[in-house]
Amino acid sequence: MYKKRFDGRKFDEMRPIEMEVGILEQADGSARFQIGKTIAIAGVYGPKEMHPRRLRKPDRAVLKCKYNMLSFSVTDRKRMGPGRRDKEIGLVMNFALGKSIMLDDFPKMGVEVHTEIIQADSGTRCASICAASLALAHAGVPMRDIVSSVAVGEVGGSVVIDLTKKEEDHPDGATDIPIAYLPKDDELTLLQLDGKIKPANLSKAIALGIEGCKRISDLQKKALRKKYSSS
């Protein structure tokens, strides 16, 4: 049984979170999101003309999401270029963010989201989603709400929020459940799981994750306001 967390946090306590909106000059919108030692940056282009043309949709804009880890962001050097994992995460980011954006308002257009992991200590897809949602808002893309994301799970029998790499590799096994939450609809727009967990603990973990996402959502709104209050 996992009684005390490796870094001394409480089971329902996330790592320290920092974020900044508007960190890149060329992208229409950009943001940096850091949770513990995990750092993600996101850049957004659009809504703009959709390329290639054959992928245009007559009734809505198409969202494209790319997830990439810098080769040196992990302990072993990651091969450059998109692997299967990167492609799947790009796709689930699209699923996580799509509902928050008013894609119907921009037929035939495209919105591009690019995220890069600068430094990884688990929770990278969640950090990417948080950064991407901030960057979309910064780009002025019409949105219904901000999307927040965090991983929950079970480590050595205990339900915890925001797992570190060391916790994911716990000798007694760990279950990792990245989620994203859209407060406006009270719905999960990202939900993945791998490991082994009883349904009762799964419910507990998801409830814990939604609470965490609500806290992140407040911080995201604060970061956006800060960007515009100072200028």
Next chain:
Amino acid sequence: MIKLVDNAQVEFILGLAATKKRLDNRKNFEGFRETQIEYDVSMNAEGSARVKLGKTDVTAGIKIGIGEPFADRPDEGVIIVNVELPPIASPNFEAGPPREPTIELARVVDRGIRESGAIDLKKLCIKEGEKVWIVYIDIYALNHSGNLFDASSFAAVAALSKTFFPKVDKDYNVQYGEKSKKKLTIKRLPISCTFAKIAGKIFIDPSLKEEEVMSGRLTVTCSEDMVHAMQKGLQDGFSASEVDKCVADAMKVSKELRKLFK
């Protein structure tokens, strides 16, 4: 125009649902279509199976080789899941390297098998850090009539459950074409259950016409008492209570489905 057709299809599906009926006329409104598993469908494979889920038709084959383990797991064998959706299965499929949705499908099937511990990877180790068994799980759709996620997972698990290692010589060179009597042990059967969300309503094991208008998808893979893998797909969301309901339904329905495996 697209929307008009879609809306008509959604209305029709919801109208049927109000009378506890599904478009494909399946026996159980809240169950899977008729599911058939056929074993040993390709003799040169170490194991193979064909699954029919309604009219969806998927064949999986296992090939086993020997190779080096991953550096961070020197005492574990390797399993690799690949999915191909060739044009034979649907006019909407194109030949060529797998795109994101195909990669997603393969990775969700992979996670169900891997995380459930169906295969003991430590038992696939021949010599630590040097030689391990590599199990290739290759899945081909032959007819796409909805719910390729579950059909692929069933086919993969069924093929694995009837897999024998190939013969090797004293230097561990694989003698393909000659099977040994050593069977691959399957410790538990992970069962995948996929749900489609259509206009706020949730349907298990969607058929093609239902998939065409679904806005959200949720796959739950479980063993007898545990959930091992989940994947939410498409841009719609699921509330926490909807997730609970899907997990409970998956636990229940998978008990029946597990009986189909010999």
